[in-house]
Amino acid sequence: MPSQKPLLEVDHLLIRAGAEGPLAVNDLSFTVAPGEIVALVGESGSGKTMAARAAIGLLPLPMEVCGGAIRFEGQDLNQLSCAQLRGIRGARIGMVFQEPMVSLNPAIRIGEQMAEGLRLHTDLDKAQIRQRCVDMLTRIGITDPERCLSAYPHEFSGGMRQRIMLASVMLLRPALLIADEPTTALDCLAQLDVIELMLELTREQGTAILFISHDLSLVARYAHKVVVMRHGQAVEQGSINHILLAPQHAYTRQLLEALPKRGELAALPATDKPLVEITGVSIEHPGQARFWGQAQPKRAVHSANLCIAAGETLALVGGSGSGKTTLGRALVGLVKPCSGEIRFKGIDILKAGQRDHRLQCQMIFQDPYSSLDPRMRIGETLAEPLRHLPELSEEQKRQRVATTLVDIGLSEAFMERFPHQLSGGQRQRVAIGRALVRHPQLVIADEPISALDMTIQKQILELFERLQAQYGFACLFISHDLAAVERIAHRVAVMHQGHIVEIGSREAVFDNPLHPYTRQLLAAASPLEQLASGGYRLRPKPENLQPTP
Amino acid sequence: MTVSLLSVNATPARRPLRWPPANALIGGTLLVLLISMALVGVFWTPYDPLKIDLLSRLKAPSALHWLGTDEFGRDVLSRLIIGARTSLWISLLTVCLALFFGSVIGMLAGYLRGWTDRLLMMINDALLAFPGILMALGLMAIIGASQYGIVLALSIAYTPSVVRVVRGSVLSLREREFIEASRVIGNSEFYTLYRHIAPNCVAPLCVLATSMFGWTLLSESALSFLGLGVPPPAATWGNMLAASRPYIANATWLGLFPGLFIALALVAINLFGDALRDRLDPRMSR
Numbered sequence: 001m002p003s004q005k006p007l008l009e010v011d012h013l014l015i016r017a018g019a020e021g022p023l024a025v026n027d028l029s030f031t032v033a034p035g036e037i038v039a040l041v042g043e044s045g046s047g048k049t050m051a052a053r054a055a056i057g058l059l060p061l062p063m064e065v066c067g068g069a070i071r072f073e074g075q076d077l078n079q080l081s082c083a084q085l086r087g088i089r090g091a092r093i094g095m096v097f098q099e100p101m102v103s104l105n106p107a108i109r110i111g112e113q114m115a116e117g118l119r120l121h122t123d124l125d126k127a128q129i130r131q132r133c134v135d136m137l138t139r140i141g142i143t144d145p146e147r148c149l150s151a152y153p154h155e156f157s158g159g160m161r162q163r164i165m166l167a168s169v170m171l172l173r174p175a176l177l178i179a180d181e182p183t184t185a186l187d188c189l190a191q192l193d194v195i196e197l198m199l200e201l202t203r204e205q206g207t208a209i210l211f212i213s214h215d216l217s218l219v220a221r222y223a224h225k226v227v228v229m230r231h232g233q234a235v236e237q238g239s240i241n242h243i244l245l246a247p248q249h250a251y252t253r254q255l256l257e258a259l260p261k262r263g264e265l266a267a268l269p270a271t272d273k274p275l276v277e278i279t280g281v282s283i284e285h286p287g288q289a290r291f292w293g294q295a296q297p298k299r300a301v302h303s304a305n306l307c308i309a310a311g312e313t314l315a316l317v318g319g320s321g322s323g324k325t326t327l328g329r330a331l332v333g334l335v336k337p338c339s340g341e342i343r344f345k346g347i348d349i350l351k352a353g354q355r356d357h358r359l360q361c362q363m364i365f366q367d368p369y370s371s372l373d374p375r376m377r378i379g380e381t382l383a384e385p386l387r388h389l390p391e392l393s394e395e396q397k398r399q400r401v402a403t404t405l406v407d408i409g410l411s412e413a414f415m416e417r418f419p420h421q422l423s424g425g426q427r428q429r430v431a432i433g434r435a436l437v438r439h440p441q442l443v444i445a446d447e448p449i450s451a452l453d454m455t456i457q458k459q460i461l462e463l464f465e466r467l468q469a470q471y472g473f474a475c476l477f478i479s480h481d482l483a484a485v486e487r488i489a490h491r492v493a494v495m496h497q498g499h500i501v502e503i504g505s506r507e508a509v510f511d512n513p514l515h516p517y518t519r520q521l522l523a524a525a526s527p528l529e530q531l532a533s534g535g536y537r538l539r540p541k542p543e544n545l546q547p548t549p
Numbered sequence: 550m551t552v553s554l555l556s557v558n559a560t561p562a563r564r565p566l567r568w569p570p571a572n573a574l575i576g577g578t579l580l581v582l583l584i585s586m587a588l589v590g591v592f593w594t595p596y597d598p599l600k601i602d603l604l605s606r607l608k609a610p611s612a613l614h615w616l617g618t619d620e621f622g623r624d625v626l627s628r629l630i631i632g633a634r635t636s637l638w639i640s641l642l643t644v645c646l647a648l649f650f651g652s653v654i655g656m657l658a659g660y661l662r663g664w665t666d667r668l669l670m671m672i673n674d675a676l677l678a679f680p681g682i683l684m685a686l687g688l689m690a691i692i693g694a695s696q697y698g699i700v701l702a703l704s705i706a707y708t709p710s711v712v713r714v715v716r717g718s719v720l721s722l723r724e725r726e727f728i729e730a731s732r733v734i735g736n737s738e739f740y741t742l743y744r745h746i747a748p749n750c751v752a753p754l755c756v757l758a759t760s761m762f763g764w765t766l767l768s769e770s771a772l773s774f775l776g777l778g779v780p781p782p783a784a785t786w787g788n789m790l791a792a793s794r795p796y797i798a799n800a801t802w803l804g805l806f807p808g809l810f811i812a813l814a815l816v817a818i819n820l821f822g823d824a825l826r827d828r829l830d831p832r833m834s835r
Contacts, residue, residue, distance in 0.1 A: 329729075332733045333733075334729060334732060334733065355735075358735040359735065361733075362733060362734075363729075363730070363733045365726040365729065365730060366726070367726055370725045370726045370727065371725075371726035371727050371729075371730055372727055372730075373727045373731075373745050373748075373749070374749065374831065374832065375748045375749060375831055376745075384731070384734060384736070385734045385735075387734075387736070388734070388735045388736075418831040418832070420831065420832045431730075434730065434734075
């Protein structure tokens with residue numbers, strides 16, 4: 001570790017929302033040495049993004065620095081004029097944002113966006129700039145850089161866009177790269193890809209990284225130093241090994257404990273008849289409607305075979321675009337398969353007598369911010385599924401809603417609230433409550449925790465397990481988060497490009513993966529394990545997990 | 550970040566009773582005044598608004614005629630009071646009709662998609678290509694000049710823009726997960742449309758409806774200007790404004806007061822519409 005003068009020095013930083021507002025960052029101090037990777041870890045609202053944005057002078061409006069200093073290469077950034085700050089931004093400090101889908105301007109070609117920084121901060125002429133861009137794109141593994149330069153952002157996937165974003169930032173050879181949750185929106189393979197690339201590029205150029213994340217296991221794998229933040233304060237900081245092995249602060253331990261671990265599972269009731277049988281199901285997305293006719297349909301699922309036993313949790317794992325969500329949606333009848341059949345309790349769900357299937361089969365959606373009607377009170381939302389149970393009296397329905405509220409860990413007071421008054425975790429609880437209020441036998445959970453913070457994820461998973469033990473529903477758990485899957489699934493099915501490539505018990509899939517794609521997925525994850533001493537370390541990877549090219 | 554922080558701490562404590570926001574207060578008061586003026590006009594006006602008195606033509610405002618008299622010696626104030634009823638009634642009816650038909654067509658097009666959508670939007674876009682006033686003109690020529698002719702013509706002219714707005718909202722709403730959740734629950738398409746999609750279209754419609762109210766008041770005067778409005782001697786703010794044109798140089802009050810009332814009505818309805826939108830949005834009201 002290089003130990004000369006620090007590159008960035010944050011010294012007793014105070015950030016307030018407005019002059020009288022609450023403190024977003026409270027007395028934060030840390031340093032970043034040249035070439036070092038420092039991670040800021042904490043939940044949403046802990047002030048980690050604000051601290052990083054202050055370092056580049058980009059605080060959103062009500063926020064202002066009201067005390068302390070941020071020194072970059074010895075200069076206090078707060079004393080600099082706007083023009084001087086602009087000279088540092090981009091050229092000396094680069095930033096990569098969280099959402100690759102929106103951080104590139106959709107109306108400007110990639111080439112122009114990449115050249116923008118070089119034009120501002122260097123004296124290179126057009127041809128030289130173009131050459132640099134082409135070199136960089138080749139460097140990040142883009143096969144046809146010339147074509148890429150004249151392409152628009154929408155022509156690339158999320159992972160590719162994040163690579164391009166990274167390339168255009170690193171083109172200027174900054175001394176410090178601020179990466180604000182750069183991979184949170186990506187699936188685990190793309191995540192690994194982008195991070196590895198980021199490390200390679202920064203290593204070549206000796207750039208330091210200020211890495212902001214809520215994912216401790218990711219940080220553990222790559223960072224040299226960690227600053228754990230909570231409510232705007234740094235509760236603990238030190239080298240990564242030190243913090244993992246001997247976490248001092250209760251909150252750090254809480255974060256570490258929130259990481260899902262392989263747990264004991266409830267024993268399954270012995271039945272030989274599966275609840276759901278999926279045989280040879282293929283699903284096509286209709287092509288884009290053109291002015292006359294339609295484009296070619298796109299096949300999302302290729303003759304999938306699955307069965308789910310009563311009370312069992314089957315995890316469906318795969319990267320984005322693997323067709324796992326489509327298969328889940330077909331199970332609740334939101335999309336129709338073009339061939340094959342889905343039997344629920346032995347009855348084809350596409351044939352008559354769907355009522356039982358409709359009532360018994362519910363879905364939990366990914367995004368708790370868009371899965372609740374913003375104009376309905378929580379009580380109404382929870383009561384809505386009961387409309388279809390005419391056998392219940394009004395009084396019984398009211399009772400059912402009340403018990404469901406208790407089940408999902410919310411108080412009666414929430415009945416009258418609107419979704420916007422709830423936090424993400426509380427909303428997801430309501431979404432779970434809405435799915436369970438009819439006591440279904442099958443619940444399809446489509447990435448139910450991927451939009452939530454680590455500690456909230458743990459709470460939601462615990463809630464889910466408790467409710468499953470209580471009501472005994474079967475569950476199809478769709479996720480790309482292998483750690484969560486390892487914790488709650490009885491069996492795991494792996495999907496890749498519309499095919500189910502591997503299916504087996506949790507132990508079999510995690511300990512002895514057969515398909516190369518499963519191995520790749522497992523290699524991309526970085527699980528932590530607890531040591532006997534109470535500390536944590538990265539779980540060493542078994543030999544057979546090395547990705548086969 | 551801060552947003553999530555705030556929402557965690559948000560407690561729905563009952564808000565103590567306090568003054569309604571300024572826009573609701575001002576807009577509401579103005580609106581009540583204008584409506585009561587229209588209602589008073591049904592029973593009483595200072596003078597007979599239709600009585601011609603050629604001896605007192607084009608008199609400036611005085612103690613006898615507060616707002617002066619027009620070219621036939623009719624009392625301007627009386628005509629304004631009588632005209633309030635006609636003008637407001639025409640605008641209200643037009644806006645309601647356009648909103649109703651526009652919403653129904655827009656929702657069907659946005660929710661059903663496919664051929665229904667394409668066909669409806671093709672017709673709609675064709676209608677939208679005509680300027681509203683030109684369409685109304687053509688329709689008036691067919692229907693003939695009368696109070697309800699204007700209502701019909703203007704509401705047909707304004708329906709396409711409502712369709713556009715509603716369809717746009719529905720298109721973005723139907724992709725949201727709570728709509729899918731409603732289907733998974735087993736709700737019928739119609740119930741989903743009515744219970745989940747329609748209430749979420751209210752905000753843009755409120756804004757559109759208030760500006761449409763203004764356009765109607767103005768269009769009615771424009772139609773009168775072209776001789777296709779409510780036929781004289783009946784008074785509306787629009788045809789009063791139109792009739793004042795030849796005398797604008799030496800009888801300013803003739804145009805000034807109807808114009809002033811149209812402007813007041815617009816201010817009132819816009820403020821009130823904003824307040825209504827905020828009130829109907831659960832995110833704003835608490």
